[in-house]
Amino acid sequence: MSDIILETESIGVVYQQSVVALENVSLNIPSGKLTAILGPSGCGKTTLLKVIAGLIEPSTGIIKVKGQQITGPGPDRALVFQDFALLPWATVLQNVAFGLRARGIPKNEREETSLHYIKEVGLSGFEDKYPHQLSGGMRQRTGLARALTVNSDILLMDEPFSAVDEQMRRKLQEDLLNLLKIERKSVIFVTHSIEEAVYLADQVVILSGRPGSIADIVYPEIDRRGDIDSIRRQPRYIELVDEIWGSLRSYVE
Amino acid sequence: MSDINNQKDTQDIDNLGTGIRSIKSDVLIWRIFSFFLVFSIWEVAGRADISIAFPPFSEVALAFVSMIFSGEFSEAYADSLPPLFIGLSITIIGGVIIGISIGLVRGAEWFIMPLLIIFQTAPVSALIPMLTYIYGISDTSKVVAIVILGMPLVALNSYKGIQATNPSLLEMSESFLASRLNTILFVILPSAQKMIFAGLRLGISGAFIGIVLAELLITPTGIGDLITYNRFIARYDKMFATIVSILVIAGLTLGFMRMVEEWLFPSEKNN
Amino acid sequence: MSSNEGKIIKKSASLFSLKKLMHTSPFWSLIFWALVWELIGRMGWMTLLPPLSQIWFAFIELLELASFWDAFAMTARTFGIGLGLSIVIGIPIGVLMGISRRSDKILSLWVNLFLSAPITAVIPALMPILGIGDATVIATVILFSIWVVIIDTQAGVTHVQNSLVEMGKIFGCSRWKIIIWIVVPAAMPEIITGVRLSVVRAVKGVIVGQIVIALIGFGGLFSTYLSYFLMERFWALIIVVFVMSFTIIGLVELLERRIAFYAKSR
Numbered sequence A: 001m002s003d004i005i006l007e008t009e010s011i012g013v014v015y016q017q018s019v020v021a022l023e024n025v026s027l028n029i030p031s032g033k034l035t036a037i038l039g040p041s042g043c044g045k046t047t048l049l050k051v052i053a054g055l056i057e058p059s060t061g062i063i064k065v066k067g068q069q070i071t072g073p074g075p076d077r078a079l080v081f082q083d084f085a086l087l088p089w090a091t092v093l094q095n096v097a098f099g100l101r102a103r104g105i106p107k108n109e110r111e112e113t114s115l116h117y118i119k120e121v122g123l124s125g126f127e128d129k130y131p132h133q134l135s136g137g138m139r140q141r142t143g144l145a146r147a148l149t150v151n152s153d154i155l156l157m158d159e160p161f162s163a164v165d166e167q168m169r170r171k172l173q174e175d176l177l178n179l180l181k182i183e184r185k186s187v188i189f190v191t192h193s194i195e196e197a198v199y200l201a202d203q204v205v206i207l208s209g210r211p212g213s214i215a216d217i218v219y220p221e222i223d224r225r226g227d228i229d230s231i232r233r234q235p236r237y238i239e240l241v242d243e244i245w246g247s248l249r250s251y252v253e
Numbered sequence B: 001m002s003d004i005n006n007q008k009d010t011q012d013i014d015n016l017g018t019g020i021r022s023i024k025s026d027v028l029i030w031r032i033f034s035f036f037l038v039f040s041i042w043e044v045a046g047r048a049d050i051s052i053a054f055p056p057f058s059e060v061a062l063a064f065v066s067m068i069f070s071g072e073f074s075e076a077y078a079d080s081l082p083p084l085f086i087g088l089s090i091t092i093i094g095g096v097i098i099g100i101s102i103g104l105v106r107g108a109e110w111f112i113m114p115l116l117i118i119f120q121t122a123p124v125s126a127l128i129p130m131l132t133y134i135y136g137i138s139d140t141s142k143v144v145a146i147v148i149l150g151m152p153l154v155a156l157n158s159y160k161g162i163q164a165t166n167p168s169l170l171e172m173s174e175s176f177l178a179s180r181l182n183t184i185l186f187v188i189l190p191s192a193q194k195m196i197f198a199g200l201r202l203g204i205s206g207a208f209i210g211i212v213l214a215e216l217l218i219t220p221t222g223i224g225d226l227i228t229y230n231r232f233i234a235r236y237d238k239m240f241a242t243i244v245s246i247l248v249i250a251g252l253t254l255g256f257m258r259m260v261e262e263w264l265f266p267s268e269k270n271n
Numbered sequence C: 001m002s003s004n005e006g007k008i009i010k011k012s013a014s015l016f017s018l019k020k021l022m023h024t025s026p027f028w029s030l031i032f033w034a035l036v037w038e039l040i041g042r043m044g045w046m047t048l049l050p051p052l053s054q055i056w057f058a059f060i061e062l063l064e065l066a067s068f069w070d071a072f073a074m075t076a077r078t079f080g081i082g083l084g085l086s087i088v089i090g091i092p093i094g095v096l097m098g099i100s101r102r103s104d105k106i107l108s109l110w111v112n113l114f115l116s117a118p119i120t121a122v123i124p125a126l127m128p129i130l131g132i133g134d135a136t137v138i139a140t141v142i143l144f145s146i147w148v149v150i151i152d153t154q155a156g157v158t159h160v161q162n163s164l165v166e167m168g169k170i171f172g173c174s175r176w177k178i179i180i181w182i183v184v185p186a187a188m189p190e191i192i193t194g195v196r197l198s199v200v201r202a203v204k205g206v207i208v209g210q211i212v213i214a215l216i217g218f219g220g221l222f223s224t225y226l227s228y229f230l231m232e233r234f235w236a237l238i239i240v241v242f243v244m245s246f247t248i249i250g251l252v253e254l255l256e257r258r259i260a261f262y263a264k265s266r
Helices: A045-053 A092-096 A098-102 A107-120 A136-149 A164-184 A194-200 A228-233 A235-252 B007-015 B024-047 B057-070 B073-102 B109-122 B124-135 B139-162 B169-177 B178-218 B222-232 B236-264 C003-015 C017-021 C024-042 C052-062 C066-097 C101-116 C120-128 C133-156 C162-170 C175-213 C217-227 C231-260
Strands: A004-015 A018-029 A036-037 A060-065 A077-080 A154-158 A188-190 A203-208 A213-218
Touching: A004 A045, A004 A136, A004 A188, A004 C052, A018 A036, A018 A045, A018 A060, A018 A188, A018 A203, A018 A213, A036 A045, A036 A194, A045 A077, A045 A188, A045 C052, A077 A136, A077 C162, A092 A098, A092 A136, A092 B169, A098 A107, A098 A136, A107 A136, A136 A164, A164 A194, A164 B073, A188 A194, A194 A228, A194 C066, A203 A235, A213 A228, A228 A235, A228 B073, A235 C024, B024 B057, B057 B073, B057 C003, B073 B109, B073 B139, B073 B178, B073 B222, B073 B236, B109 B139, B109 C024, B109 C066, B109 C231, B124 B139, B124 C175, B124 C217, B124 C231, B169 B178, B178 B222, B178 C101, B178 C120, B178 C175, B222 B236, B222 C120, B236 C101, B236 C120, C024 C052, C052 C231, C066 C101, C066 C133, C066 C175, C101 C133, C120 C175, C133 C175, C162 C175, C175 C217, C175 C231, C217 C231
Parallel strands: A036 A188, A036 A203, A077 A154, A154 A188
Antiparallel strands: A004 A018, A004 A060, A203 A213
16 A cells, blocks of 8 residues: 555635635545546545646645645645646747756756756757647647656646647657656646556546535556556456446436 | 845835735826826926926916816817828828738739838828928828828838738638638638727827927918917917917827727726 | 730739739838829829928938938937837736736726827927926826736736646745736736737827927927928928838837747747
8 A cells, every 4th residue: 555645635625715626635646646536527636636736726635745834836746737838939949947946956967967857758859949830749748757756755737638639649648648657746636538547557546526525435456567558458447438338327317 | 144125125026026916996096196206296397496387297287177168279270180080080080991902912912012101111201291282281281290100100000910810820711612702701801900990099199299290381271370379479388388289189189099999899808 | 806905905904903012012002192192292182292202311311410320310219219118017917917907907997098098199298397308208107108018917827727836836936926927928928919009099199299299309300490491301301100000010010020939838
């Protein structure tokens, strides 16, 4: 049983005194594993992620990282955005180095570190390109590299592959799994795709909407050590997707 | 653990990009506060002896009121408003018609465009002193001044509005076999409406600059006379009051135009 | 005549058709109007409109006059200082109004008012306070041009992508860093557009200011040439001013285009 790196205790978020976005969300995020937060649109999963990231203050409840309560963004949590959030006037290298620059790391050092991660996400050769010259998949790799440079223990990903086409999406999922074999991160991954959740996650937290609360927690226990291609063929994978879809249907309809 | 500024300090940055707009009742209170703030600063600055020619707000306000009741304003505006009204009408009606025509008639663009661009960007006001030589010291000069400063802006923006019609809407209209007239009336003009009104606002601003310049340079009757005379006798409070009255009238006209636009084409984009 | 010959004649006729002319660059339209001007001038229909060729000679004359260069210097000086101040003061105010809802509520009323108001009316009030010289013209330039800078900067700032600001917070940027590293660069396309529009207004401002005062700069020269009926010089000067105006605006447009590359990928 791995350690718990992040806990959310009874998180509640209420807007304008009446709209309940999240209600009583209590979670344990295991260290070194990928936890998916899955749910239909509007169920509050992005809100939950932003609370964990420290961008939104919860109306009730607290977040603890390694036992310490957090009050805002911190060096222990990095975020990968759905719309990539790249500076359009900066090159890939400058974008990836942004987090380090914000910390005052000198130029040489931060460029070195950035180049390392640019290579790791498969963007070698594109260091001097601008975002408008890149495809969606490449832009997201840039966002991922940026998140990796700051060496946070926890990687938060907000539907990172949803703005990308299907083929690219699969490639990115595979590359992410390969990457996580090298980089030992704890990942919280928000998605609305059941397949993606089962494919990637060690723990799937299913959120139902209005108000957003935990409906179920599932542990795929899929063997990812071997050939990544074969994951989607494992019977367990197919079963789980069906199962989860079955229980989610009632929320969507 | 990184420490961010407390919630209150970052509240402003939080609001950035969220597109949160204020509630209507709120706005009125802030507007009143804003007026109060500016008038107070004016009052203090006026009393601070910066210059004898800079009267405090209270003096100007008093002069303003007294000039209304003494009939000075009504007399002066009776002189100045007719050419303004004529000039504005020509600017608006002529400008829109010319602008739309250029947009619709394929040949016209080539001829008229350089003229419009010149009139829009170049300081046309330099030509105004010349008007007296052509039209003498008369209301005609004033009307021409208004028109050359206002109409090009109206025309150019109406033209741009027509040009900016979404091509796919035009294709749609064609596929439904609409006549050219119907396409103009039901597709092109409605879609150009926003730019036409933007042009009207710019044109009206320009027109007011025209009338002021005309009043100051061509013939100081009416309002121009009030300004120059009071400056001559060092009644700066009255001079300021007159200037404020011009600004108020310009503001009201533009506000009226905005109301007309809202009434004719209500939009949901308002805050 | 066979139908083939008929077709050939039709084709050659269309080569000179008006339609082809219409599709050429508007530059030729300018040449067209220049020719019209020359013609009208030569016919002497309007004594106020001398032919373009004579105006050209007057222009050469102007270049040798000290009065012209003094006026030019004055115009350039007051324009530069006034525009510079408008930009340097206007951008921070625009950023402030974009970020702080409070300041927006207080200031937007006045900014919008002065944006469309006939500032020209205020010039007579400035003259007794600031005198008949540089100061009044500079003040006029600022009053003409600053409002556009403020409004466009504000618009650029309020439209900055949410996620960019969030990204800044996530990576630990302080408030100031977010403003300077993220918000202002992100708003740059709108800011430059605002600057371009303010240049147009500043040019109008510097000329109007000089004309109302009528004793200095180009305004003074216009007044002199008119009173002595030196129409060739008058028009030469008008064209000089127009050309100057276009050149500056053209330069700003170049700058705008260089910045535009990233406006699309936002």
